[in-house]
Amino acid sequence: MRYQNRYFFLLSLSTLLFSLFLYFYLPSFLQILELKSVDWRFHWRGNTLPSQKVVIVAIDEESLEKVGRWPWSRTKMAQLVKKIDAASPLAVGYDIGFFEPEVNVAQKEVLTLFEFLKQKHKLDKESQQFLEQRLLANYPDYWLARALLETNSTQVLGYYLNFEPSKQKQKLPLNTAKYTGVKLLQPESVFQPLQASKVRSNLELLLKAAGKQGYFNVVPDEDGSYRRYPLVLEFRENYLQPLALSLFNHANKSSFVVVGKAGILGVEVGKVFVPTDERGFLFLNYRGKAQTILHLPAWKILAGEIDPSLLQGKYVLVGVTAPGVYDLRVTPFGVAYPGLEIQATALDNLLQKDYLLRPGFAPLFDLVAIILLWLGVSLALFYLTPFFSLMVSLILGLSFIGLNFYFFTHKLYLLNLGSPLLTLVISYVVLLSYRILFADKQKKNLRKAFSKYLDAKLVEEIVKEPDKLKLGGEKRELTVLFSDIRGFTTLSEKLAPEELVSLLNKYLTEMTQIILQEKGLLDKYIGDAIMAIFGTPIYYPEHALCACKSALSMLLKLEELNTNWKKTKGLELNIGIGINTGEMVAGNMGSIERFDYTVMGDNVNLASRLEGLNKYYGTNILVSEFTYEQVKEHFSFRLIDKVRVKGKEKPVKLYELLPEKKATIFQSYKEEYEEFLSYYFAGEFEAASEKLLLLEGKTRDKLWELYKERLKVLRQSRPENWDGVYTFAVK
Known part of the structure; x- marks a missing residue:
């Protein structure tokens, strides 16, 4: 049945104009759709083999169980540095920040004794040398610095850039990896990379020993997933390099940010050019699910149970992957992907030169695809029955997906998938609706959408009053x-x-x-x-x-x-x-x-x-x-x-x-417990410890052990301006 009238063509043209409007305006839902379509292509492609040049030394759950909870002492990290270096890697990067000095009890006691003897004029040369030796032996930061300094391979520490507004005037720390300069291809070129306001740098002692640090910031897309890697971030007119690129450029070749008329075109390291988007972000070509890139547990390296050939001549990234440390990110391959493996993926992409890119012809390709899909659907619905027009539309859609997927897998091109397919769907639905009268399926769609994760009564309430359901955020x-x-x-x-x-x-x-x-x-x-x-x-x-x-x-x-x-x-x-x-x-x-x-x-x-x-x-x-x-x-x-x-x-x-049973037990020690907390929050740690002993005698509770350890540390090293708040500072 053919609908040869002007209303059909006007409606068809309206769907094309509307689709083009969506493409150029790119509302948030379409941005999300395009981003999700990238995830779908990764899933369709499946896992690919990494270069075998990058190895991850993972401080995983098993390592924490065998070695101890995170963060580990710097002396333990020094042992790990030595063990890795003994295997002769090419370069080692650390997705770990060493921002604060590590202070232990023995170190403080030696310092106290040193000052006491000095004031009493009882510090002879022999005693001074002995105390200095003991102080050195109990100085974890020194041993880590020494381990870094004595390595034969390039060592790159990781640090963090803060983007929140700050009035603090901070200089760029020494040995921070940055680009040699900027290459402007045209005089009117402008670019605006993300600008950091503050550098959370490693300890100067460790940074001098390592010789280089690169930022480990990664920036999510609009939907919170990590698909891109920032190769350029700015801090006070310094254009900084990330951890992965710092390892890639372990030979410290000249490097430049290359800028075109519309923004950043890419970065140049030696003779290697790496294309990016206009903000300086690299499109990551993920290898697959977590642990696709080789993971070696840190505890096995410390125990000498790893074949050194697995590390020899490799780029090594060290970091925490245990779920409890919360360095897990959302990526196309899952919601619990180790942040460390994102760094490894970026480095592997740089080494293989198989990162994804959006080619210069991409906008033209998108527009041609939108117009051809619209035209095909319009002609099919104009000349064919609903069934055959549906078949034609499916063939058009699948053919386009196949072509797009070919470019993705064989050419590593990122071309829009959502906008053209959305044009096909809009055109088909609108024009088919015009051709035939069909019942309103809003209630059926709502019931289907919510029935799996809402109570049946609530679903029926939504179906009865759909206006209550706001579709936007x-x-x-x-x-x-x-x-x-x-x-x-x-x-x-x-x-x-x-x-x-x-x-x-x-x-x-x-x-x-x-x-x-x-x-x-x-x-x-x-x-x-x-x-x-x-x-x-x-x-x-x-x-x-x-x-x-x-x-x-x-x-x-x-x-x-x-x-x-x-x-x-x-x-x-x-x-x-x-x-x-x-x-x-x-x-x-x-x-x-x-x-x-x-x-x-x-x-x-x-x-x-x-x-x-x-x-x-x-x-x-x-x-x-x-x-x-x-x-x-x-x-x-x-x-x-x-x-x-x-x-x-x-x-x-x-x-x-508290459940009922536990609430009943709590009543038996509630008064002592509240007194304990009041002493603790007020900073009266001795009184709090005494109350804690009474609580231990009344009931067993893991909480007592936690506070016992915490009070032990607080009594030995009372913090200034104590406000009763415990800060979780690890990543």
């Missing part, structure tokens, strides 16, 4: 819950794959049902972890209360499951739950036909960090003070700590949400 006060199984890696080693999947499915099913019953929205599963949101997509004010109810019910249900699993499998699970309430951006990513509803913001990140801190404090449920203030009348809590988490300046009070 908006800022709301909501509550986020993260939960995770403790020791899941160990558990996976004990069970056969089939048993593990069965157990995990049973666990996730039961936990999800509880979340849905309490009006929570299941955001996503991250392996064995769960992320849930309360108070959305249809807002309800009791979201914090529902989240806490869910957490307690999850623990109760886990007890039932453990009873059965202990009998049948001889094992029990333990989980940690983190809950935070605050403003965050909530909304759908995509179109009404296909979208992901999620939240993002600092308050989401805080909930995730609280979940991870359960392992540190020996708790099961940690909530922030913001959640506590909304529900304190409904549940039993105990104040755990006041902390300043990494990346946040404002301290946060942490509370443990």
